[in-house]
Amino acid sequence: MNAFTLPCADLRRRPLRTALTALGIAAAVSSYLTLVSLAQGLEVGWIASLQGRGVHMLALSRDTVEVMASSLPEALGEEIAAVPGVVAVAGEMANLVRLELPGAGTLHVTVRGWPPDSFKWRALPLAEGAPPEPGASAAGHPGIVLGVTLADLLGVGVGDPFALRGQPFVVTGVAAPGGVWNDRAVFMPLAAMQAAFDRPGQVTEFGLQVARPQDAASLADLERDLERRFPRLDLLASGDIAGQNDVVRTFRAFAGAVSWVAMGMALVIVLNTLLMSVTERTREIGVLAAVGWSPARILGTVVLQGLLLTAIGAAGGVALGAFSLRVVLRHPTLGGLVEPGLRPEAVLETLVAALVVGAVGGLYPAWRAARARPAASLRHG
Amino acid sequence: MVRDERRAREDPTVTTPLAELAEATRVYDGGRVVALRGVSLRVAPGESLAVVGPSGSGKSTLLHLLGGLEAPSRGRVLFEGREPAGPRAWSRLRARRIGFVFQAYHLLPALTAWENVQLPMLGVVAGAASRAERARGLLERLGLGRRLHHRPAALSGGERQRVAIARSLANDPDLILADEPTGNLDTAASVEILDLLVALREERGVALVLVTHDAAAAARAERTVRLVDGAVAGEGPP
Numbered sequence: 139m140n141a142f143t144l145p146c147a148d149l150r151r152r153p154l155r156t157a158l159t160a161l162g163i164a165a166a167v168s169s170y171l172t173l174v175s176l177a178q179g180l181e182v183g184w185i186a187s188l189q190g191r192g193v194h195m196l197a198l199s200r201d202t203v204e205v206m207a208s209s210l211p212e213a214l215g216e217e218i219a220a221v222p223g224v225v226a227v228a229g230e231m232a233n234l235v236r237l238e239l240p241g242a243g244t245l246h247v248t249v250r251g252w253p254p255d256s257f258k259w260r261a262l263p264l265a266e267g268a269p270p271e272p273g274a275s276a277a278g279h280p281g282i283v284l285g286v287t288l289a290d291l292l293g294v295g296v297g298d299p300f301a302l303r304g305q306p307f308v309v310t311g312v313a314a315p316g317g318v319w320n321d322r323a324v325f326m327p328l329a330a331m332q333a334a335f336d337r338p339g340q341v342t343e344f345g346l347q348v349a350r351p352q353d354a355a356s357l358a359d360l361e362r363d364l365e366r367r368f369p370r371l372d373l374l375a376s377g378d379i380a381g382q383n384d385v386v387r388t389f390r391a392f393a394g395a396v397s398w399v400a401m402g403m404a405l406v407i408v409l410n411t412l413l414m415s416v417t418e419r420t421r422e423i424g425v426l427a428a429v430g431w432s433p434a435r436i437l438g439t440v441v442l443q444g445l446l447l448t449a450i451g452a453a454g455g456v457a458l459g460a461f462s463l464r465v466v467l468r469h470p471t472l473g474g475l476v477e478p479g480l481r482p483e484a485v486l487e488t489l490v491a492a493l494v495v496g497a498v499g500g501l502y503p504a505w506r507a508a509r510a511r512p513a514a515s516l517r518h519g
Numbered sequence: 520m521v522r523d524e525r526r527a528r529e530d531p532t533v534t535t536p537l538a539e540l541a542e543a544t545r546v547y548d549g550g551r552v553v554a555l556r557g558v559s560l561r562v563a564p565g566e567s568l569a570v571v572g573p574s575g576s577g578k579s580t581l582l583h584l585l586g587g588l589e590a591p592s593r594g595r596v597l598f599e600g601r602e603p604a605g606p607r608a609w610s611r612l613r614a615r616r617i618g619f620v621f622q623a624y625h626l627l628p629a630l631t632a633w634e635n636v637q638l639p640m641l642g643v644v645a646g647a648a649s650r651a652e653r654a655r656g657l658l659e660r661l662g663l664g665r666r667l668h669h670r671p672a673a674l675s676g677g678e679r680q681r682v683a684i685a686r687s688l689a690n691d692p693d694l695i696l697a698d699e700p701t702g703n704l705d706t707a708a709s710v711e712i713l714d715l716l717v718a719l720r721e722e723r724g725v726a727l728v729l730v731t732h733d734a735a736a737a738a739r740a741e742r743t744v745r746l747v748d749g750a751v752a753g754e755g756p757p
Binding site for chain 2: 139140141143144147148150151421422424425426427428429430431432433435511512513514516
């Protein structure tokens, strides 16, 4: 016999109640894990999309909330390229558009426009075909490259026609840059995109390649230098952009709030079950006091019971959460924005949150049990 | 009282009582119910004492006070001449020096007989193997060697009370407080349990306070205290 024997025996004594409580905790833990994973997946997807394009730093118009709403003159790129420490600059126009998938609803995809000489074209790994030539293709329409997932979803390949905003294009290549954002993106010449979106001479951002991308101090110095030279720009290292983006922040805050509501429900479930358990075991708690258990030991055994119950629920919740995440990411819109997969840090955060909930939920019933007067408890029932 | 303590310190032939009530009063319900009124009682090391009296005379309350399960409303409860300082001190005493046996056995139904006996040892006896071995020895001594893994629901009344006695002996106490230990048993089982308690007391030199309203049970003790309406109405040999 050890400290776990009594809490385990009590959980086994009421198997249905234990199972239902664990199920409730599992549902809450699963919701928490799914939301945390979605928030992290959105962030990771965005960062991967930048890194997949060989970008070390982004330049956006200052104080813009949403990157795609940023607007800068294309000509500014040459001035930025002249700053020491900057190796290359590529203007980019980015936008999010809705595509109709035959028989499968709508799909949100990013469209990116790059100048023909941009380093981003060189960094884009093509699975087949070639980057579009400036101007019209042999078919008389501008060329585009599709991300490999998007090409599969649409069932189109090199040489096929493609319509965007009602305008005809021709697919000249299929790229596999990696990351959920890039693999579902449309890449096209900047001039064609400016024309398609009625924004001539404009870009949304500049992607910068720098001399020493791994040196954090050097990156920070360059960032300060660029902000001093160009006060209308915000400079962001690519690893920071997701964290500093208001859309990601808002989603993260929303996911955080909802996930803590789920954990609050788990706390109430644990609290309710343990209160019932402690109440119906009043006499047994008196017996524990009579055989010399200290109030601290009685408190500890009830808290331990709460932790065990939560651990069972959390284990089920992680499995359920992994399944839920797969189901949720089948949705075409979310699937295009969130990097799939269950991350160890999300699982760890969920388990820690669940155990905190278990301990906190067990404290009040445990305190009630520990402060009970032994003689009165023995007379109970 | 102070004079008695001083005398005990000065005269080595006067033994310090193991447990003692000094003018102990216990009231409930804001004083409307008086369970014990000014009771003084001493339990010497190794002695056996029967507390008798009609139902509601305060016998169980007296036992609870002696074991620190509740505190007196007035007066004092002493263990080896000292007043334990609060619930924690009483918990330590109950864990190491005092064993309880109840009329209703009060075994934990989710645990086996073996686990029930190990319950008081948690935090007192180091090592799960030592606890298990000691509990096995006690249960075998009490004739329950083949009932180790049975839960209380699978045991007879007499067997349950033997498990409860084994539990009370788990940490080798100096004092056993038995509250109507034969109250739920038939005659044969009662005799068996009383024989066991008397034998264990002699074997281990443990003091025994036996609350009972059974004259035959009281006759097995060396001394009897009679309670009526919460006060001592008489004291002497059985």
